[in-house]
Amino acid sequence: xxxxxxxxxxxxxxxxxxxxxxxxxxxxxxxxxxxxxxxxxxxxxxxxxxxxxxxxxxxxxxxxxxxxxxxxxxxxxxxxxxxxxxxxxxxxxxxxxxxxxxxxxxxxxxxxxxxxxxxxxxxxxxxxxxxxxxxxxxxxxxxxxxxx
Numbered sequence: 001x002x003x004x005x006x007x008x009x010x011x012x013x014x015x016x017x018x019x020x021x022x023x024x025x026x027x028x029x030x031x032x033x034x035x036x037x038x039x040x041x042x043x044x045x046x047x048x049x050x051x052x053x054x055x056x057x058x059x060x061x062x063x064x065x066x067x068x069x070x071x072x073x074x075x076x077x078x079x080x081x082x083x084x085x086x087x088x089x090x091x092x093x094x095x096x097x098x099x100x101x102x103x104x105x106x107x108x109x110x111x112x113x114x115x116x117x118x119x120x121x122x123x124x125x126x127x128x129x130x131x132x133x134x135x136x137x138x139x140x141x142x143x144x145x146x147x148x
Contacts, residue, residue, distance in 0.1 A: 039121050041098040046129040048091045049116055053131065056082040065111030066131065066145075073143045076105040076116060083116075092116075099127075108145025115142040 057064050060082075067081025076083050076092045083092065083105050095103050095118055103118040104126075115130035120137060128138035128147035138147050 035121055038098050039127075042095055042118060042121070042127055043135065045091045045094045045098065046116060046118070046127060047135055049088055049095070050129050050131075050133070050135065052085065052088045052091065053082050053114060056085050056088065057131075066114040067107040067111045069111060070108050070145070071106060073104045073106045073117075076103040079105045079107075081107060081111065082114065104142075106143050106145050113145030115145050115147050117142055117147070 053066060057066055065081070067079075067083075071079065077089070077096070082088055092103055092105075095116075099118045099121060101119050103116055105114070105116045107114045113131050115128060115134075117126040117128040117138060119126055125137050125139045127136070128142060129135045130142070130145065130147040132146065132148070134147040136147075
């Protein structure tokens with residue numbers, strides 16, 4: 001009788017099953033890491049908007065204001081004042097891209113306060129940044145230029 005060397009069908013199926021289980025565990029971890037990375041990118045770009053807003057506030061002609069007049073929550077890409085500044089607008093585009101949604105901006109107190117929020121990727125609520133230095137999760141979309 002001639003002996004053939006090789007693997008049986010059962011052995012091959014067991015190996016394929018083990019590889020499949022390991023791949024599913026790795027992919028689950030990878031998706032979590034990808035989501036955390038996107039959240040970190042959103043936060044970093046929102047912090048950049050805050051820094052650029054202060055530069056805009058100091059350099060705007062006609063007085064220290066973030067915008068000429070107040071406006072409630074609106075899409076940042078259509079907002080006026082500091083949100084129309086090219087550097088700030090570019091950071092907002094990055095926030096929109098990373099979050100997969102549209103950031104909301106508002107200005108209050110006669111152009112002296114501003115806020116920007118975007119829905120959080122994980123969980124509920126929004127990530128919010130404003131002129132007072134607030135950069136964290138918030139439960140609703142701010143409408144008067146402040147997160148807190």
